[in-house]
Amino acid sequence: MIYTITLNPSIDYIVEVDELKLGDLNRMKRDLKLPGGKGINVSRILNRLDAPNTALGFVGGFSGQYIEDKLHAEHISTDFVHVADDTRINVKLKHGEETEINGQGPNISTEEADALVAKLSQLSQEDVVVLSGSVPPSLGANFYDRLIEVCKQTGAEFVIDTTGPALLKALADRPLLVKPNHHELAELFSVVIASREDIITYGRKLLELGAQHVLISMAGDGALLITPDEVYHANVPKGTVKNSVGAGDSMIAGFTGTLVSTHDPIEAFRTGVASGSATAFSDDLATRAKIEELRPQVTIVKL
Numbered sequence: 001m002i003y004t005i006t007l008n009p010s011i012d013y014i015v016e017v018d019e020l021k022l023g024d025l026n027r028m029k030r031d032l033k034l035p036g037g038k039g040i041n042v043s044r045i046l047n048r049l050d051a052p053n054t055a056l057g058f059v060g061g062f063s064g065q066y067i068e069d070k071l072h073a074e075h076i077s078t079d080f081v082h083v084a085d086d087t088r089i090n091v092k093l094k095h096g097e098e099t100e101i102n103g104q105g106p107n108i109s110t111e112e113a114d115a116l117v118a119k120l121s122q123l124s125q126e127d128v129v130v131l132s133g134s135v136p137p138s139l140g141a142n143f144y145d146r147l148i149e150v151c152k153q154t155g156a157e158f159v160i161d162t163t164g165p166a167l168l169k170a171l172a173d174r175p176l177l178v179k180p181n182h183h184e185l186a187e188l189f190s191v192v193i194a195s196r197e198d199i200i201t202y203g204r205k206l207l208e209l210g211a212q213h214v215l216i217s218m219a220g221d222g223a224l225l226i227t228p229d230e231v232y233h234a235n236v237p238k239g240t241v242k243n244s245v246g247a248g249d250s251m252i253a254g255f256t257g258t259l260v261s262t263h264d265p266i267e268a269f270r271t272g273v274a275s276g277s278a279t280a281f282s283d284d285l286a287t288r289a290k291i292e293e294l295r296p297q298v299t300i301v302k303l
């Protein structure tokens with residue numbers, strides 16, 4: 001079973017205006033509320049791909065209830081810790097460009113944090129845990145270390161989608177997958193990346209430091225899969241970008257769900273890219289039908 005962990009879920013409030021006038025009254029052309037947070041997005045795509053999974057994390061207040069209700073309406077299994085404070089609301093402003101304003105997240109007490117750790121300690125080596133997204137400040141910067149330690153004790157594999165020192169530190173514990181985009185990769189090693197060769201060089205370092213599979217996403221410019229033996233490039237399908245929020249999460253879901261069921265990294269890569277692009281070409285996250293439509297358009301080449 002796959003378990004996603006979203007420490008900091010959100011209602012994603014997507015607001016569209018024709019033109020953004022700062023310091024003036026703007027009227028919305030369109031708005032949309034979605035259950036969000038990176039692990040929750042992974043769960044929603046896994047569910048659409050029929051990959052059994054349960055969403056874990058912290059939800060609280062009216063906003064947390066909204067998220068749970070939306071997930072249950074999609075028949076997604078959840079086992080959240082309910083916290084006293086409200087889940088955040090993240091604003092995604094579309095005004096020709098995409099501007100995002102993400103909340104800090106609720107206060108999480110020590111007891112609430114311990115309750116999540118207790119749930120995780122029930123997993124086994126049959127399980128895969130996807131750790132995604134920001135950590136509410138009250139949990140402290142090292143909370144992922146604690147969760148990874150519990151994964152190690154239970155024998156569960158883990159995927160981690162975070163950035164900076166937290167990602168570098170997690171590598172030694174052999175994550176099944178890491179997926180920085182090319183900008184995050186450059187920041188991780190404090191380098192300027194100028195070519196595909198540079199991306200491969202630094203992507204290989206992630207393998208050397210312990211990752212089992214490395215995906216480097218490059219938005220509309222395709223993606224790379226780096227394994228100990230080979231490097232593969234995938235193109236992205238053609239389409240009109242509607243909302244790229246959650247494209248990276250969709251890619252992680254497509255890759256992880258397929259890898260768990262087929263143990264075939266190339267097919268996992270293909271589904272990951274199709275899922276990411278299908279989300280980029282949709283208002284909400286991708287549907288199963290859109291992912292299936294795009295899959296044959298993904299060409300994978302060994303470099």
Ligand SMILES: Nc1ncnc2c1ncn2[C@@H]1O[C@H](COP(=O)(O)OP(=O)(O)OP(=O)(O)O)[C@@H](O)[C@H]1O
Pocket residue numbers: 181217218219220221222223236237241244245246247248249251272273274275276277278280
């Ligand atoms: N403009 C685009 N056209 C086609 N596919 C896209 C586009 N943007 C994203 N994708 C798809 O989604 C995948 C992940 O996108 P991206 O590299 O933007 O990840 P990310 O930075 O983690 O995304 P985000 O933070 O927006 O969720 C890409 O590899 C690609 O398959």
Ligand SMILES: O=P(O)(O)OC[C@@]1(O)O[C@H](CO)[C@@H](O)[C@@H]1O
Pocket residue numbers: 008010012035036037038041090100102132133134135245246247248249
């Ligand atoms: O603030 P974080 O946790 O880094 O990111 C949260 C978030 O931007 O990520 C998802 C898209 O990847 C959205 O659903 C959500 O609003």
